Amino acid sequence: MADTGLNSTAAALLGLLHEGPKTGGDLVAEAQSRFGSFWTVTRSQVYRELPELAGRGYLKAGKPGTRSAQPYAITAAGRRAFAGWLTESVGREHHRSPLLLRTAFAGRITAEHRRTLFADERAVHEQTLAALREQLKESKGADRFSRATLDFAITYERALLRWIDTTSS
Amino acid sequence: MADTGLNSTAAALLGLLHEGPKTGGDLVAEAQSRFGSFWTVTRSQVYRELPELAGRGYLKAGKPGTRSAQPYAITAAGRRAFAGWLTESVGREHHRSPLLLRTAFAGRITAEHRRTLFADERAVHEQTLAALREQLKESKGADRFSRATLDFAITYERALLRWIDTTSS
DNA sequence: TGGTACATGTAACATGTTACATGATTAG
DNA sequence: CTAATCATGTAACATGTTACATGTACCA
Numbered sequence: 383m384a385d386t387g388l389n390s391t392a393a394a395l396l397g398l399l400h401e402g403p404k405t406g407g408d409l410v411a412e413a414q415s416r417f418g419s420f421w422t423v424t425r426s427q428v429y430r431e432l433p434e435l436a437g438r439g440y441l442k443a444g445k446p447g448t449r450s451a452q453p454y455a456i457t458a459a460g461r462r463a464f465a466g467w468l469t470e471s472v473g474r475e476h477h478r479s480p481l482l483l484r485t486a487f488a489g490r491i492t493a494e495h496r497r498t499l500f501a502d503e504r505a506v507h508e509q510t511l512a513a514l515r516e517q518l519k520e521s522k523g524a525d526r527f528s529r530a531t532l533d534f535a536i537t538y539e540r541a542l543l544r545w546i547d548t549t550s551s
Numbered sequence: 552m553a554d555t556g557l558n559s560t561a562a563a564l565l566g567l568l569h570e571g572p573k574t575g576g577d578l579v580a581e582a583q584s585r586f587g588s589f590w591t592v593t594r595s596q597v598y599r600e601l602p603e604l605a606g607r608g609y610l611k612a613g614k615p616g617t618r619s620a621q622p623y624a625i626t627a628a629g630r631r632a633f634a635g636w637l638t639e640s641v642g643r644e645h646h647r648s649p650l651l652l653r654t655a656f657a658g659r660i661t662a663e664h665r666r667t668l669f670a671d672e673r674a675v676h677e678q679t680l681a682a683l684r685e686q687l688k689e690s691k692g693a694d695r696f697s698r699a700t701l702d703f704a705i706t707y708e709r710a711l712l713r714w715i716d717t718t719s720s
Numbered sequence: 721t722g723g724t725a726c727a728t729g730t731a732a733c734a735t736g737t738t739a740c741a742t743g744a745t746t747a748g
Numbered sequence: 749c750t751a752a753t754c755a756t757g758t759a760a761c762a763t764g765t766t767a768c769a770t771g772t773a774c775c776a
Contacts, residue, residue: 389763390649397656407727416655420646427764429729449727449772468660472653472672476736477589478645480559482703484637486585487566488696491637503641527657530718534651534711541710542703549699558735576755596736598757618744618755645764 386466390473391423392431396440396456396464403444403455406432416528418514418535435460485549500550504543511539555635559642560592561600565609565625565633572613572624575601585697587683587704604629654718669719673712680708 388396398404398412406428413423432454435441440460444453456464481503488496514536521529557565567573567581575597582592601623604610609629613622625633650672657665683705690698 390652391763394652394655397659400659406729417652419644420648420651421655422645422647422764424764424766425728426730426766430763451728465659468653468656469664472649472668475588475650476591476645476647477707478591479589480641481644482589482700483559483563483586484641485696485703486563486590486700487637488699489694490566490569490634495638499641525658527654527718530657530714531651531655533718534654534714537710537714538646538707541706545699545703545706549696549702560735575757591736593736593738594756595738595758599735620756 386463386470388463388467390421390467391427392435393464393467394421394423395428395431395435396460396467399441399454399456399460400464403453405447405451405453407451408453415517416531418517418531419510420531420535438463497550500546504546504550507539507543507546511536511543514539555632555639557632557636559590559636560596561604562633562636563590563592564597564600564604565629565636568610568623568625568629569633572622574616574620574622576620577622584686585700587686587700588679589700589704607632666719669715673715673719676708676711676715680705680712683708 386393394413394417395409398409398416404412406425409428409432410423410425413421413428417423432441432452436443436454438459440457440463441454442457444455446452481499484499488499491499514532518529518532518536521532555562563582563586564578567578567585573581575594578597578601579592579594582590582597586592601610601621605612605623607628609626609632610623611626613624615621650668653668657668660668683701687698687701687705690701
């Protein structure tokens with residue numbers, strides 16, 4: 383339980399780099415597909431962390447490729463740091479739902495407006511769910527735990543849709 | 552859909568202040584109980600926003616009370632701003648789940664460690680769920696939409712627990 | 721080969737978190 | 749009356765977001 387001083391996003395990058403050297407762009411794309419919506423990572427975060435991790439000796443910069451994209455490879459120290467992070471205590475979950483926040487104040491808006499609010503949101507999440515199901519189909523080769531995270535995302539979206547239906551009716 | 556320039560946290564505070572003047576401490580406590588885990592608000596955020604909102608004329612500072620706590624009351628302009636925010640487009644949801652992130656890498660840890668990881672997390676969420684159910688019982692007087700947000704929190708926790716069970720088995 | 725679209729990287733900003741300083745209430 | 753505790757507020761920091769500058773690849 384030694385503190386590695388890694389934040390979760392940095393750790394996530396180290397984790398992805400176990401598969402081989404990647405550039406910032408690669409990592410953004412990979413994180414998007416691997417973590418989906420429950421751990422988003424923006425480009426700016428990635429580009430901030432990479433030099434930082436390299437400075438600590440967890441990554442080693444390679445030869446710039448096309449468009450002068452800078453690839454990074456994980457080092458032995460990086461692997462150790464990642465392994466340490468895996469055993470650190472998991473932090474709390476964080477949710478931030480503008481929809482739920484508005485719902486808390488929904489008594490202050492008109493029924494008409496409430497209807498469009500929920501209808502719009504429903505459409506968004508229908509689409510998200512469809513995309514996730516698509517992903518699940520394509521994930522047959524992936525390992526069990528990658529699929530598990532997808533499963534969770536799907537479960538969540540379904541629960542949210544059901545909730546929207548019962549609440550808006 | 553005019554942009555009020557309000558961030559959601561500021562808006563949430565304005566919403567709570569519709570019930571009457573409150574101090575920073577009051578607001579933190581109220582937000583905790585009203586929004587629960589899907590829109591957390593820390594003391595520091597509150598204390599940063601209050602003078603800011605007062606500066607814009609949305610709040611009016613009252614006479615300091617005990618422990619020199621500063622109460623704020625919402626103004627007519629504040630109510631207008633809040634009403635405007637209610638009709639602005641709701642942003643995307645944000646999830647941040649350290650558990651899910653670790654799960655994505657769970658193939659890299661031992662089965663033993665995985666067991667404790669899930670068991671610990673299960674205990675935490677069991678407790679959360681119990682607390683929520685308690686809250687639901689006590690919320691009989693509350694308005695329909697306050698209960699709806701609670702309902703969602705409960706649904707979420709149940710779904711998470713089910714997911715933990717199927718994934719860790 | 722000119723220009724459009726796109727990917728990389730940066731930098732300014734907004735938000736969220738942690739740790740601290742201060743003073744008031746309460747318990748002994 | 750003194751000490752311990754607790755609530756208020758602040759300030760430094762970490763993280764996340766948005767908007768921009770730059771240069772490279774692609775296409776007409």
